[in-house]
Amino acid sequence: MFNLFALGAVILAAGCNASPTHHLAATPQTADLTTNQTMKFPVTKTDEAWRKELTPEQYRVLRQANTERPFTGLYWNTQEPGVYRCAACGQVLFTSKDKFDSGCGWPGFSDLASSKAVILRDDYSLGMHRIEVLCAHCGSHLGHVFDDGPKPTGLHYCINSAALNFEKNNPSALRSDATGAPELKPEGKR
């Protein structure tokens, strides 16, 4: 009994929003996505080239679709203004204005920097259905998207830190972005 309870607690803590009860309609932008090998991307490199260019951790995540351990990556808790680029090809994927604290231990974003930044496809690994997020530029694995994100999108892009490179905004660029109130809120402060 106790073991069962403990197991449940572990699953809750570790699974976070990756619960199989969350169903998000898959909206793959290409019809016949089965493997990375069958997809064509603007940036293509041999496996050997990726292995040389990326750190072992980046390679495991980006090219082998592994998931980093929660609360271990560089960016799960960052709040500074800037952009997040694909660590493999440099394409801008997310911006800090859409980042939120998912409580999961991975960087969470409620929207993309551009609607064409990623490709989505069904992922049935680990005995559940999830929507995998791939870089549309190089096909690298980034993470998954769930439907428990904040409004207005309701989306939660749960992305590995190892798949991202953060680039801080420089202050002069920030000042010229006069679109109104700053969108970054100090969440969690009471």
Ligand SMILES: [Zn+2]
């Ligand atoms: Zn990429």
